[in-house]
Amino acid sequence: MCRLEKCVEDCDHRDECEMGMGLLKEGKVRKFKSSVVSKSGMKLWILRATTTALIWICVVQLMAIGETWGPRLLKGWPSCFNPADHSLAFQSSSIPAKVRLPPKRVYINNGYLMVSCNGGLNQMRAAICDMVAIARYLNVTLIVPELDKTSFWADPSEFQDIFDVDHFISSLRDEVRILKDLPPRLKKRVELGIIYSLPPISWSDLSYYLDQILPLVRKHKVLHLTRTDTRLANNGLPLEIQKLRCRVNFNSLRFTPQIEELGRKAISILREKGPFLVLHLRYEMDMLAFSGCSHGCNSEEVEELTRLRYAYPWWKEKVIDSEMKRREGFCPLTPEETALVLDALGIDRNVQIYIAAGEIYGGERRMATLKSSFHNLVRKETLLKTVDLKSFQNHSSQMAALDYLVSLASDIFIPTYDGNMAKVVEGHRRFLGFKKTISLDRKLLVGLVDRYMNGSLAWDEFSYLVKETHSLRMGSPKLRVVIPDRPKEEDYFYANPQECLQLLDEPLVSR
Numbered sequence: 001m002c003r004l005e006k007c008v009e010d011c012d013h014r015d016e017c018e019m020g021m022g023l024l025k026e027g028k029v030r031k032f033k034s035s036v037v038s039k040s041g042m043k044l045w046i047l048r049a050t051t052t053a054l055i056w057i058c059v060v061q062l063m064a065i066g067e068t069w070g071p072r073l074l075k076g077w078p079s080c081f082n083p084a085d086h087s088l089a090f091q092s093s094s095i096p097a098k099v100r101l102p103p104k105r106v107y108i109n110n111g112y113l114m115v116s117c118n119g120g121l122n123q124m125r126a127a128i129c130d131m132v133a134i135a136r137y138l139n140v141t142l143i144v145p146e147l148d149k150t151s152f153w154a155d156p157s158e159f160q161d162i163f164d165v166d167h168f169i170s171s172l173r174d175e176v177r178i179l180k181d182l183p184p185r186l187k188k189r190v191e192l193g194i195i196y197s198l199p200p201i202s203w204s205d206l207s208y209y210l211d212q213i214l215p216l217v218r219k220h221k222v223l224h225l226t227r228t229d230t231r232l233a234n235n236g237l238p239l240e241i242q243k244l245r246c247r248v249n250f251n252s253l254r255f256t257p258q259i260e261e262l263g264r265k266a267i268s269i270l271r272e273k274g275p276f277l278v279l280h281l282r283y284e285m286d287m288l289a290f291s292g293c294s295h296g297c298n299s300e301e302v303e304e305l306t307r308l309r310y311a312y313p314w315w316k317e318k319v320i321d322s323e324m325k326r327r328e329g330f331c332p333l334t335p336e337e338t339a340l341v342l343d344a345l346g347i348d349r350n351v352q353i354y355i356a357a358g359e360i361y362g363g364e365r366r367m368a369t370l371k372s373s374f375h376n377l378v379r380k381e382t383l384l385k386t387v388d389l390k391s392f393q394n395h396s397s398q399m400a401a402l403d404y405l406v407s408l409a410s411d412i413f414i415p416t417y418d419g420n421m422a423k424v425v426e427g428h429r430r431f432l433g434f435k436k437t438i439s440l441d442r443k444l445l446v447g448l449v450d451r452y453m454n455g456s457l458a459w460d461e462f463s464y465l466v467k468e469t470h471s472l473r474m475g476s477p478k479l480r481v482v483i484p485d486r487p488k489e490e491d492y493f494y495a496n497p498q499e500c501l502q503l504l505d506e507p508l509v510s511r
Helices: 002-009 014-023 026-069 081-093 121-138 163-172 186-193 208-219 237-250 257-272 285-291 299-311 321-329 335-345 365-373 386-392 396-411 420-431 440-455 461-469
Strands: 112-115 140-143 196-198 224-225 276-280 352-355 412-415
Touching: 112 208, 121 140, 121 208, 121 237, 121 396, 121 420, 163 237, 163 285, 186 224, 196 208, 208 224, 237 420, 257 396, 276 365, 276 420, 285 299, 285 396, 299 335, 321 440, 335 365, 386 396, 396 420, 396 440, 440 461
Parallel strands: 112 140, 112 224, 196 224, 276 352, 276 412
Antiparallel strands: none
16 A cells, blocks of 8 residues: 555656556545555454463463562562452562572581580580581581580570571581481491590690591591580681681571570560660679689578589589689679679669679679669569560570570670670670670779778779770770680680671771
8 A cells, every 4th residue: 555655656666656557546446445444453453462462471471480489570569460469469578588508518528526515505605616617627527516404504405495406507508517416327326325435625726636536537437525615726727717617606506586586575675765784794603603702702602602612523623712813803793893893984873784694692682782773773584574484494595595685785795704605795796896895804893892992992083993994895806815825814716706807997906
């Protein structure tokens, strides 16, 4: 049709014009035009119908793919087919995507390593990090660690009662193979008592494990390490080993969903009332008996603590001069001393203070001074309902896990003794952005407290000296103190894992 019209308008192409003029008889032209128009309308209708059908088919297929492969395509869109499902569509968009697991590391397995942790929760936590690093270095398979059930706390909790065991295993699969149990044949041997066990040497470097431990694993196929506390050096290790220790501590050792949820609940309750301080008041019976510190205790209490110390053979030190230890700064601050120090530091008397501890030795009598100075004291037992804590009763490590979570979230963390919890929490708070942690200089403080109490030091001077002393002990970036051949006296790796920290603008300082 277009060619005919063109022929009429342009007769330069003679042949085509003659052909067109031959066809342009009035009756025939009308008939031809009506035929062409009819056929064109039909084609247009068919084209539209076909296109619409293809679009709907594509939409259906894409939505099916979206349902199959997750939130990559069309996820979260309201359904075109069922308006009632709109809310479900939006709910599905808030569901986190499935975590992608790291690829498994493939290596020749040199044998199996079983470990029995000893101590409280945080002592075992650090030990587990060390054992993962050792297993990785030796190319062995690690069996999920056994937790201590025979210590002072007698907590029957298994690893999976405190930590998310599946996350622990899967999150480290690109570093080391971890199993919940030995293969059946080897497990049978262990049940029959055919297993080689030993406690590794404390503060050992990797050469010890390579030269002494690895040959035993290869020889016996299964090796059992009976103690795990501080069995790996603080310093002198490859950077990748130090970073692996951090990765286990800050990522892989996640508490169970139940513990995590209750921790969030406690933190939320505290946050509703404003900022809060966590005081790790380590004035508990086991610590006082172990350390021999009895300042402020009456004669009956001193006798009770002494009996307890002798009841545990693995507490090696039995005859202890309590006052000498206190003067040297090796004792936890008493509740009365703590009240004075907090006041001298300028802590707001109305601030919420969460007591992260078990039962305070001496009970209400010893807590009276602290309560009179800081009336807004709370504990997990007063913060949460009895029903919330019911399953945690008689499980000290699970209770300690709650304290750990609240301590990480606090605005200020102050431990009154530099035990395992104090050190591990301090290091974790550094990792979280150098959150304020006040490390008390107990040796200096007890001297100042005694001078203030006997009247030789005025309050203003006492407060000034306390503040001045601790101005550089607030958890800011600093270098770890290294003391060759004296690892107990140097800075603990887990209190300041400097190899793993994202430094702020502040320069590192040494002391």
